[in-house]
Amino acid sequence: MSRKNSGQPSNPISLSGAAAGWKHSAAMRWLLLLLFVFLFYFSISPRLVPETYDITLNAKSDKDIKAPRQELDEKATLQAQDEAAEKVGPIYSIVALRNEALIDEIFTRIEELNLDDLITVSDKVDIYRRVIPERVDQYIVNFVTANKGSETYSEGLLAEMESVILSQKYSIPEETFYKIPNLTSDQLLEMRSVGREVVRKLTGESLTQAETARTKVAELVNASSLSQRTEREIVQELARLAILPNKFYDKQATEDAKVEAKQNTPPVLIKQGDIVVKAGQVITDSIYERLDSLGLLQERKSYLPQLGVLLFSIIFTLALYGYGELTTNAAGAQKRTNVQWVMLLLIFALNILFMHLVALTHSEEWPFVGYLAPIAMGSMLVTLLLDMHIGLVSSFLFTLLASLILNVEQEHIFDFHYGFVAAVVTFTSVLAIHRASQRSSILKAGIMVSLFGSVAVLALMLVNPEPSRVQLVQSVIFMFSSGLLTAVLVIGLMPFFEVTFGILSALKLVELSNPNHPLLRKLLTETPGTYHHSLMVGNLSEAAAESVGANGLLCRVGSFYHDVGKTKRPLYFIENQNASGNPHDKLDPKVSASIIIAHAKDGADMLKAHKLPKPIRDIAEQHHGTTFLKYFYYKAVKQAQEQGVENQWTEDDYRYPGPKAQSKESAIVGIADCVEAAVRSLNHPKVEQIEEIIGKIIKDRLDDNQYNECDLTLRELDKIAETLKETVIGMFHSRIEYPDDKEIKKMKEAKEIRA
Incomplete structure (x- = not known):
């Protein structure tokens, strides 16, 4: 067992078919960081690095040349103002x-x-x-x-x-x-x-x-x-x-409205991406000067913008990685795996792609369509699939990226309007979704994004000297629609990430805790005693897990399924037996032990057949680790002594096959399972008895090296014991009493004398 508080990630993940080594490979980590740099570079370079052309004066252009930024078209602007005035109806x-x-x-x-x-x-x-x-x-x-x-x-x-x-x-x-x-x-x-x-x-x-x-x-x-x-x-x-x-x-009001329509008509611009020179067009002096003003002449090309964009990209990547690692270490959790960074890279790529797609739809008719971009989608996905800390730093980066990518007019490098709104919606989404426990929470978070984003847009529009009513309504509608679009996209993409990356999110766990799940229904109808026991273990393990920073919800749901293997032979487990008696009384201890031992493997197989996530299967398979079935072992020893025969078995024959607990959650469920069973076997237990038996169970497992392969520390085991003691009182169940130390010692001495 590790003595260092290094924890497990709250959302264990795995990628089907991937080699185990690459998940923690340093070389792969560097490659992923390099991909982040490339992603950021190619995302913002179209806005900051203009393309240059080899232009010859008075020669024909061999290709279409597009404007890298906007230019005012005065003639078209006047025409647009006249058209806007004509559209004003009688008031x-x-x-x-x-x-x-x-x-x-x-x-x-x-x-x-x-x-x-x-x-x-x-x-x-x-x-x-x-x-x-x-x-x-x-x-x-x-x-x-x-x-x-x-x-x-x-x-x-x-x-x-x-x-x-x-x-x-x-x-x-x-x-x-x-x-x-x-x-x-x-x-x-x-x-x-x-x-x-x-x-x-x-x-x-x-x-x-x-x-x-x-x-x-x-x-x-x-x-x-x-x-x-x-x-x-x-x-x-x-x-x-x-x-x-x-x-x-009102004639006067109508005329005033026409004047206002002209004044509020946005200037017609040669938009970014519009063709300035068509292929085959002669480059005149005026065209040459315009190309020069736009920085499109290759002979005057500078590589400084590329260097600036590269530095931007490196800073973004270091901020994301550094903050992600810093918050992980502060929480005492295991470092993020490369699988998580791959998923994060994909989320960033999708969010940036949607921003670019919305930016392409910008037009004079829809000058504020940028507010439609589902910027908060990335923040919500990161928070749901990873954690709140990385969701916050991602929100900061999405804010900067939005102010760059959606900055179509490019009056400045960053567009304050889109940056401010992006900051509001991304941080709102993180705060609204970080404790989500149901799919409907995503829709509620989307509505929160719509409301707060709309207020932010409204505030920006109202502080303008003469806000246009049409533009105000248009921008608010776009922003409100963005929140709803964000919720729809997150709901649609969540299953993709959960299945592809094996994510066990809080939302998925809540769905699995539904009593109507086929396995839980089977557990309830065929093994009601085990079902009740599982619920009690869920309460105990969740409280214990939360006391040491582990995933309490995973422990609770894993506890619901940890004994599902007992449904194959329900009457061989005492909580499901009725007045007909205990079938183990007539069985050979070896056979009884094999039946008891099999329930862990049977449960894992059943969970796999029903396609439950691997962390749930791991809890079912690992919650007993390689613990020793003392009761049946010493029953076999006693029978051998009475029959006067030599022992043909060893203690290993009465041990669970394992594996030992690989995570805190599996270990905690195992402790809670044993504690719940042991306490229920006591008649009228006192607090001192409960405290003693909890300490004894944890000490026995510790001495038995059951925690060597997980990251529980001695301090965390003390916290778990204290939490279990406070939670377990009143939750008793009739179980077989474990032999105390004196009886075990007596049996051992008898075995040694005989040997």
Whole structure:
């Protein structure tokens, strides 16, 4: 057993068919680092190193020459501005007329006249016929007068409003005027309330045609508290009169929008990758000067940009490798294998590829399509498949790469906008996914990326002097879609990496812990005692593993499957026996031992047949290591003494075939398995007994060299013992009691005397 705290990686991985030696080969590690340098170099060199050409003035070009960066096209820009202005449709503005105040005035006037007994009914009808329609005209005139010269409504809009309202003015039927004088004050009070509510409700929305809302008046009035037909009819007519259009064509706003559209039209650029000179085109002085300004003349070529890109690539690689190794050593874990670096290289390559593909779609119509790049995909995959630490440094590198690759305009080497957004989404993805336990967590993390990324994009757009509403909406939509695209890609790529590299991620472990898995269902239905025992071992081993920094989830799930081999002969294991008795009582100890020993190998074979990951199979095969079946051995010794025959076996015949535990997780499950069985064999155990038996089990295995091939330290074994003692109380199970030291010593002495 190693005395150095060097740990196992939390996610053991293996690559099918690969030679065992290359996984830790230093030469292969250097080769992979060199591939990282190449990957970074060829990823960013198209943005930073322009291609040069052998150009002769006044000669024909023998090939197409593309622009390495953007150039302004003034003529096309002016044309684009005119087209943008033409696309601006008529703008309609809403005028707050407060129509309920108009109907309120009408009812006030009616109430005043109805209370005047000196005026005859006939005169009142004539007054209503003249005054009520005039109230509408006067109301509009007063509104226009009050708002002239204000910043709220332009004069053109107010003139348009008067014209439209006049054309849509409602005429009250003649018979209505004859009904109004007969209304009492109480009726008018109730009618006023209903009329105000109806008008307020129907004019609360924008109206270009008043008739649309007037058709709904009858329905609302009939559903009101008015009980008399005359009251409802009068209210309906007055409400229709008070309902006026409130949305009008705004010429000034339309012209302002056209001007704004021109101002917000992005300049037309000769984009990176556009053809500057076509094959066969004569190189004129102006073209030659443009090529010179773009740095495309081979005669003036400089190799300094290539050197700069190479240095960038080396720095990126050293940052990734150095931080990865530093965090591994700090955590006390084993160094990362070359398989992990191959997987990391593939993730970086995929993420960079997606960034380049999105960058290729950049156009004038979609200037912010770069926000669609699923930059957080790489960070999420690295965090899920490796760990959070390497996920963080990868996020930093993805941020720098995004600000380089998506920097299509190339005003600066790094684009702050894409860099800032990339930093937000990558670090958000790591924090959102690092404790994921279900596949749905990936979708939730994608939504978090969408939300935080959209907020970051919105903040960047709003701090611009004059943010364009269209560009703002477009960029936010792209960013929100990026988060969802990231989740889809991660969900789709996770099975590929898990299968290809043998990754046992936390998500996969949670899936395997589902009780509906065929093997767990089989374990539950055929060996319920073993199933319950496995659950208890899972609780113990998980707590113990987490106390020493091992993979607790792997221990828990591995415990669920570690005794699945017992399903082949369930009644030969005491937890599954009923009142019919113990079949081992009638068997030869050697046969009993072979049955017990076989369950580890049988379980590993069953797990392999069901294609469970190798770390789970290893726990099932290694959890007993090469431990000694004392009970059956000394039972055989006792039988031989009673029969007076010579022993024909050795202790090796009563040992599990192994292999010994190769990882902390396998060793911890083995200890928890033995502790759970031993404690359940005690009757009314005390804390001191539990502590003693846990210490004895660990010491026996330590003395038996069961931990020589894994990286458990003595300090970690002490932590495991303490954690098991705290967890095991109350979790008892009926098991065969192990013979104590006195009985074992007595049997040994009897054997020596006989020999």
